Amino acid sequence: MEKAVLSGNEAFARGAWEAGVNIGSAYPGTPSTEILENLSKYRDVYSQWSPNEKVAMEFAAGASLAGSRCITCMKHVGLNVAADPLMTLSYIGIKGGFAVIVADDPGMHSSQNEQDSRNYARFAKIPLLEPSDSQEAKDFVKVAMEISETFRTPVMIKSTTRISHSKSVVTLGERTPHKATGYEKNPQLYVPVPIYGRKMRVALEERIGKIRDFACTLEQNRIIEGSDELGIITAGIAYQYAAEVFPEASILKLAMSFPFPDELIIRFAKNKKRILVIEELDNFLEEHVRSLGIPAEGREYVPGIGELDLDRVKAARNRFEGKEEKETTPETLPVKIPPRPPVFCPGCPHRSVFFEISKLDPVVIGDIGCYSLAVFPPLSAMDMILCMGAGISSAHGVEKANTGQKVVGVMGDSTFFHSGITGLLDIGYNRGNLTIFVLDNRITAMTGHQDHPGTGKTLMGEPTFEASIEAFARACGIRRVVVVDPYDVKELRRVIKEEVAAEEASVIVTKAPCILLDQGKGGETMQIDQEKCKSCGLCLKLSCPGLEKHPGEEGDGFTVEVNPVLCAGCGICAQVCPFDAIGKPEDTE
Amino acid sequence: MKDTTNIVLAGVGGQGILLASKLLCEAALGEGYDVKANEVHGMAQRGGSVIAQIRFGEKVYSPLVETGTARLFIAMEIVEAIRHRKYLAPDGQAFINTQRIIPTTVSSGMADYPSDPEELVRGAIPNHRMADCLELAKQAGSARCVNTVMAGWVSKSLPFSEETWVEVMGRLIKERFQEMNRKAFALGRNLD
Numbered sequence: 001m002e003k004a005v006l007s008g009n010e011a012f013a014r015g016a017w018e019a020g021v022n023i024g025s026a027y028p029g030t031p032s033t034e035i036l037e038n039l040s041k042y043r044d045v046y047s048q049w050s051p052n053e054k055v056a057m058e059f060a061a062g063a064s065l066a067g068s069r070c071i072t073c074m075k076h077v078g079l080n081v082a083a084d085p086l087m088t089l090s091y092i093g094i095k096g097g098f099a100v101i102v103a104d105d106p107g108m109h110s111s112q113n114e115q116d117s118r119n120y121a122r123f124a125k126i127p128l129l130e131p132s133d134s135q136e137a138k139d140f141v142k143v144a145m146e147i148s149e150t151f152r153t154p155v156m157i158k159s160t161t162r163i164s165h166s167k168s169v170v171t172l173g174e175r176t177p178h179k180a181t182g183y184e185k186n187p188q189l190y191v192p193v194p195i196y197g198r199k200m201r202v203a204l205e206e207r208i209g210k211i212r213d214f215a216c217t218l219e220q221n222r223i224i225e226g227s228d229e230l231g232i233i234t235a236g237i238a239y240q241y242a243a244e245v246f247p248e249a250s251i252l253k254l255a256m257s258f259p260f261p262d263e264l265i266i267r268f269a270k271n272k273k274r275i276l277v278i279e280e281l282d283n284f285l286e287e288h289v290r291s292l293g294i295p296a297e298g299r300e301y302v303p304g305i306g307e308l309d310l311d312r313v314k315a316a317r318n319r320f321e322g323k324e325e326k327e328t329t330p331e332t333l334p335v336k337i338p339p340r341p342p343v344f345c346p347g348c349p350h351r352s353v354f355f356e357i358s359k360l361d362p363v364v365i366g367d368i369g370c371y372s373l374a375v376f377p378p379l380s381a382m383d384m385i386l387c388m389g390a391g392i393s394s395a396h397g398v399e400k401a402n403t404g405q406k407v408v409g410v411m412g413d414s415t416f417f418h419s420g421i422t423g424l425l426d427i428g429y430n431r432g433n434l435t436i437f438v439l440d441n442r443i444t445a446m447t448g449h450q451d452h453p454g455t456g457k458t459l460m461g462e463p464t465f466e467a468s469i470e471a472f473a474r475a476c477g478i479r480r481v482v483v484v485d486p487y488d489v490k491e492l493r494r495v496i497k498e499e500v501a502a503e504e505a506s507v508i509v510t511k512a513p514c515i516l517l518d519q520g521k522g523g524e525t526m527q528i529d530q531e532k533c534k535s536c537g538l539c540l541k542l543s544c545p546g547l548e549k550h551p552g553e554e555g556d557g558f559t560v561e562v563n564p565v566l567c568a569g570c571g572i573c574a575q576v577c578p579f580d581a582i583g584k585p586e587d588t589e
Numbered sequence: 590m591k592d593t594t595n596i597v598l599a600g601v602g603g604q605g606i607l608l609a610s611k612l613l614c615e616a617a618l619g620e621g622y623d624v625k626a627n628e629v630h631g632m633a634q635r636g637g638s639v640i641a642q643i644r645f646g647e648k649v650y651s652p653l654v655e656t657g658t659a660r661l662f663i664a665m666e667i668v669e670a671i672r673h674r675k676y677l678a679p680d681g682q683a684f685i686n687t688q689r690i691i692p693t694t695v696s697s698g699m700a701d702y703p704s705d706p707e708e709l710v711r712g713a714i715p716n717h718r719m720a721d722c723l724e725l726a727k728q729a730g731s732a733r734c735v736n737t738v739m740a741g742w743v744s745k746s747l748p749f750s751e752e753t754w755v756e757v758m759g760r761l762i763k764e765r766f767q768e769m770n771r772k773a774f775a776l777g778r779n780l781d
Contacts (some may be wrong), residue, residue: 167625310654340637
C-alpha cells in the first residue's frame, strides 16, 4: 500500500476523506489551520471557512443532523468560542458522524494561553481521542466517525502542535463514501426545551456510561507489554517520549482518554510495582487514575507547564529514579548573541500604522493576529491582548472607565469578521468615544493566508461577495468611518490625528494587502544616500528587518544600510526619513 | 534509539527552512526509513529564529530531537548556528552558512550583532564547516536557493542515493524553479 510522509494536519484531512466525511468547517488557527486547507483539496468533500469557530461548529451540527459525516476544526482557544454549541450538542446528539478536532498549543508557540482542552471532553461528556502520530491522526478520524454514529454523540479528537505540525509515515487508504440520509424531524430528540432537555440530560449520563464500557474493549487502547517494575499510563504525543525514554516499561497507551476505561486501567495497574502517568499540561489522567485508588505518580516528576520533549522526560526519569539531577553548566560565550524575536515582515502594511499610533502614545488595546507583534520594542504599541474580539470591546471598556486617557482598539480584518462586529455594535449602541483601527490586509495572514468573508473567495476557491468592513461599521452606528492606504504615511498621519481627536467614535480601516500576497509590489529595493543620512535612527524605529544598523567606521556611531535581499521596496522608511536620505535608485541618483 | 539519525536545521523565518526539511524527509522515506520531522508555523515564522528537526531510522518515536544528539546540524545563518548549537552531538557535524542577517533587536539598539561570528563558531562549535551559501545561491540564480544549496552540501553526509535526491527534488519543487534549484543543489554538493 502507498506510504507518504504527512503532517498530522494532512493526516487528519486524509482520514476524514477516507472515512467518507461529507462536510468540513473551521476557522483558521495555529496549529489547526492546515486540516481544512488540506481537506479542501479533496473535491468530493464540501469544505468551508466559517467566520468563527462557533459558527463552524453550529454549521457542522446542522449538517450532521441532516445525515452528513462532518468534521469541524479549531485551535484550543477556538473551542472556547465554540463551547456554547458543544455543551448542548452533546445533549441533542448527532446523526451523521461528528468529530471536533481541537489542536492545543503546549508551550504557547503561537497562542495566548496553553489551556488543556481535554477538560472540555469531560465537561461536555463526550468521548475524547488522542492520536500520537500522523498514522493515528488519520485512523482516529475513522474511529471517531464510528463511535459517533454508534453512540449518537459528538466526538472530540485532540491534537497538539507536535502532532499537527510533525510529520511521520502514513499508509494511505481509499475513501469509503458516505451518503447523507436527510433530516428526520424529531423535536423530542433535538429541541432541548426543559421538558425534553431533562430527558436528554438523563440519556447523556447513560450514554457516557455505555461509552466507558466500550472504551475498555477499544482495540486502540493498547497495552505494550514490558517489565512489571514500572507501568506507564500515557496518551497522545507524550506516548512517543515515554516509549523512547522508558523502553523497558509496560505502557498503557490510551487512544480514548475520556471516558476513562476504568477496568482496563485497574487491570493494567494490578501487577505493576509503580505506576507513572506521563501527560502534557493538566493532571487529567493522573487525577482520575488516583481516584481509582491506584497510587499513581506523575506530576511530581513530569512538568505540567510548557510542552514535554525528550530532554524533559529524561530529566523526569532521573527524578523518578531518585538520581541526582545532572548539573549542566552552560558553556559561556565571550559575547552575547542578539535575540531574534518574530517581527513584521519587510513591507508589511501594519508597520506604519503602529509607528504613527505610538507617536500619540494612547492606550492600545490589541487583538489576535500578526499585529500582536507590535508589542515588541521599538514599536511598543500594544498594551493589552485578551482574545479575539477584545481589541474592540475591551478598548471600549477602557474608554468608559472615563479616566481621561486616550484609548484606541486595534484588530485585523479576519478577526473583525470573527468577533469584532458585536463589539463595534456595543460602541455604536452605548455611544462610545474612541477610535478603532481595522488593519485590513485582505486575508487571514498570521495563520498562513486563508480567505475570509471579506476576500471575495471561499475555501473551495469559488468567487463570492466581499463583505465590507466600512458598511458593517456604519450599520453598527459609527458615523466616522475612514479608509486609508497605510503606505501613504502622510495621509495616514493626518487621518489618525483627526479621528483620535474627534469627539465621537470612529473607525479607521487601513487597507492594503499583506505584503506576502503581493511580493514585488514595491518594485526596486530602497537605497540610502549616505551623504544625506544623519544617522538619526528614526527609520530604525520602524523595526524593519530590511534596514540594518552597522557599526560606524571609527568604532563610534553607526550607519544604516538596506539589506537588498529582505527589503520589499514599500517606501515607508523613505516617508519617515526627515532628511530625504532614503529612496528608490532613480530618486537618489 | 541508537540507530536513529537526528538532523537539526536552524535559520531565520523566511529563509526556506521548511522546504529544506521537506527534501530531507522525503529523501529518507524514499530510502525506506521510518521518518519523523518537526517544524514551526504561525507566529514563529515572521522573521524570528526557527528550527526544524528530522529523525530517521528503523523505528522513530519522538518527532523532537534531544539536546546533544544531532548527527547533522545545518545552520542557515551564522548567529543561529551559535544560538541552537546545543542540539549538536559531540561527534556530530555542523554545516554553517556564513550569511549574516541582522535582527531588528540590533537595529533598534537593544543588542549587538557579534563583530566576528566566525570566530565565535570556531570557539563554540567543534566539528564545523563554514561556507558562503548565499553567494552560491545567487550564482544559481536567486538568494532564495540558500536552502537547496545547503541540502546539497549536507547530502554527501547522508546515506541517500543521488537518484533519490533527483526524484525528490523533481517532485517537490515547482517546474519553473527546477533548474535553478538543481544548480543550487549541485553547487552545495560540490562544497567540502
